Amino acid sequence: MLDLLDMALLITVGLALLVRLATLPVLVRAQTATRRRALAATGADATGGAPGGLGATFGELAIALVAAVGAYFAVYLEDLHSYFLLERPFDLDNAVYLAHEWRISPGVARTWYVALFIGFLLLWLLLWYLTQRKLLTKGLPREAWSSGSTRARLIGQVLLRAVIGVFLLPVGLLFSALVFQVTALLVSRRPRPVGTEGAATPAADAARAAQAPLNPYGPTAPPHWPQTPHTPQSPYVPTQFTPPAPQPPPAPPVPSSPPLGSPLSAHEPRTIGGYQLLGRIGSGGMGTVYLARRQGSATQVALKTINIELLNDADLLRRFQRESEVLAMVPGAYTARVLDTGVDSGRPYLAMELLDGRPLDAHLREQGPIRSAEALRALALALAVALSGVHRLGLVHRDLKPANIMLTTAGPRLLDFGIAAIVDGTRLTATGGGPGTLTYMAPEQFGEERVGPAADVWAWACCVVCAAHGASPFAATNTGAVIRRIVETGPEPVALEAVRALDPALAAVVTRALAIDPEQRPADGTGLLAALAAAQPTPPDPSAVHDQITRGWQTLAL
Structure with missing residues (x-):
């Protein structure tokens, strides 16, 4: 009761x-x-x-x-x-x-x-x-x-x-x-x-897609580009318009509203450096990436700039300028091309080609490891080609990881050279800063010795293993365990086995690239390409590497 x-x-x-x-x-x-x-x-x-x-x-x-x-x-x-x-x-x-x-x-x-x-x-x-x-x-x-x-x-x-x-x-x-x-x-x-x-329109879908945690343009996140009902993925954005012959060229279309990204807020600029801002692709603590097009042109670009409240940070401006210089020098083969750089009213900007697709880490989270041997080899070859161009310029990427690898319909693209350094020893970080991502860093990056292209070769191997296994071969439960595995015990055998099960020849090159002694690895991207060619039963003609990448990439469902 x-x-x-x-x-x-x-x-x-x-x-x-x-x-x-x-x-x-x-x-x-x-x-x-x-x-x-x-x-x-x-x-x-x-x-x-x-x-x-x-x-x-x-x-x-x-x-x-x-x-x-x-x-x-x-x-x-x-x-x-x-x-x-x-x-x-x-x-x-x-x-x-x-x-x-x-x-x-x-x-x-x-x-x-x-x-x-x-x-x-x-x-x-x-x-x-x-x-x-x-x-x-x-x-x-x-x-x-x-x-x-x-x-x-x-x-x-x-x-x-x-x-x-x-x-x-x-x-x-x-x-x-x-x-x-x-x-x-x-x-x-x-x-x-x-x-x-609540609006059932393509623009609304694109605005929602812009919130996806992807990161191909430095500190910010681009969206999944909107799909059309006739193709499995949106087409690659052209960088120029070529009219059909022999008819005269039609007037370039001017979009009335941004097809990608989220709307601009009231306090954001409408133009930067002669580019009309159409929407916001993403933003981070350092900068913002806008969907933009040059006034009088139909070409859309990804325009990256520093947030206005950080313009007084001299070190940040120097890093941004360094990234612009590096990206402008890097060849376009399997990297994101820089189309323009400049400064508008004290605000630096960087215009890059607009890529479709998504980063490798997002692909692995949503679809799991790559199970096609041809696609895995295409990824490995494309990254080696990109590193070869970077290293020939005397540069080291120093932060190669899945988040900086964009999977586009035209093949992989290597991104974010914001912490790249000239091989002659130029450093932009404070003493002991140690740029890089822990589970993809080479053993020499934990010491005082000079970091060269061989560190990128190590990171290349980690990324290939991650693509086939789903995680870095040096992933562990804590920071100390990761470092011990990198400098002492070596990569996780199960992770290497995932590569070996798909492509034993590729696994042999990956194992060599993970040697603790930098001298025992391929010296740079060019050496990596040579090792990949030598490991195949019938080495391809160097001029046919692009065709091999394209054919292999077509086996991957993006």
């Missing part, structure tokens, strides 16, 4: 549930308003979608107040005097009511009172946080959740609710708040679309 305290709790929770269910439309509008405000804060268009606004938000507060007053009078009319425990804020002296109701000692009652109150308070805060996370991540740009302003606002609201819960909120209303919050979390699982999120 229920005691008076149980009856009071049952009335409070039951009435809160009835009020909440009866006012679900107001909750939905309030949640939609939250999503629209978050979308507007990212700079995207938030004028479309379901209605919502401050009225719905204040309506939620009014509903909570009605539920509280209703619960108070319902219990009061029932003459449930134990409601004194529920109608007061948290206070250890209130434990005397619990001791009376449960017939336990005051000390035990205080322990139960504190434990139950803290438990329900933390549960309420957790449910509110999960609701906000669901609302700000479901179908919205990543900035809506990951921005610093959003994090600061959430932390502030959690602290405010904690203070209200401890010092002001009656204990009984905490149970009503839990009922409200559970309902809000359930409703947030299927939020209404807002802005361009």
Whole structure:
């Protein structure tokens, strides 16, 4: 049989549930308003979608107040005097009511009172946080959740609710708040679309695709390019327009809206260095990559620039200039070509050809390791060709990894030379900085000795193994284990076996490229190409390497 305290709790929770269910439309509008405000804060268009606004938000507060007053009078009319425990804020002296109701000692009652109150308070805060996370991540740009302003606002609201819960909120209303919050979390699982999120158009699809975590242009992330119903993947973007002969050339098409990327925000520029910005492909802590075209031209490019708040960082400007110089020197074979560089009002920019496809690491996450021996060899050959061109210029990439390998319809492309260094010893990092990614770094990169092209050959082998196995051959559970495996124990045998099962000849070159002593590896990209040719039963004509890569690449489903 229920005691008076149980009856009071049952009335409070039951009435809160009835009020909440009866006012679900107001909750939905309030949640939609939250999503629209978050979308507007990212700079995207938030004028479309379901209605919502401050009225719905204040309506939620009014509903909570009605539920509280209703619960108070319902219990009061029932003459449930134990409601004194529920109608007061948290206070250890209130434990005397619990001791009376449960017939336990005051000390035990205080322990139960504190434990139950803290438990329900933390549960309420957790449910509110999960609701906000669901609302700000479901179908919205990543900035809506990951921005610093959003994090600061959430932390502030959690602290405010904690203070209200401890010092002001009656204990009984905490149970009503839990009922409200559970309902809000359930409703947030299927939020209404807002802005361009609900528009079934190719532009909306491209805007959503632009949020994918891909990274072919330095610190930012390009989208999966939108697919057409007639081809398995969007065509390669041409760099010039050639009219059909003998007819006169038609006027170049001028797109009315950006087919790729997300819309520009109000504070972003519309032109940089004579390029019209059509949309934002992605952004990172250092810079932003825009979809752009030169004014008067139909050619679209990826235009990379430093964020305006970092223009006073001399070291960052020097790194950006260094990347521009390096990329401008690198030959176009299986690398991303630089089309233009310059400075506009003190803001440097870099225009690169627009590539389709996605990075190797994203391909491995979504489709798993490469299972075609021809495609794996095509990847290995293309990267060796790219490194050969880099090394002939006296450069070392120093950060070759799956995230810097773009899988396009025309073959692999080597990207991001931002930390490349001249072989003569020029260094752009601070002493001990050690550029590179740990599981793809050669043993010599952990010491003081000179890092040369052989370090890229090592990283090349790691990437080939990763493509066939799904992870670096030196992956381990912690940093110390990775370093020990690199400098002492050697690569994971199972990882090497994945390459050997597809192409034993390629596996032999990979094993040689992973020698701890740099002198025992192929010296550079040219030596790597020679080793790959010598390992084949019938070495191909050097001039036919491109055809071999193209044929092998056609066996890979992108």
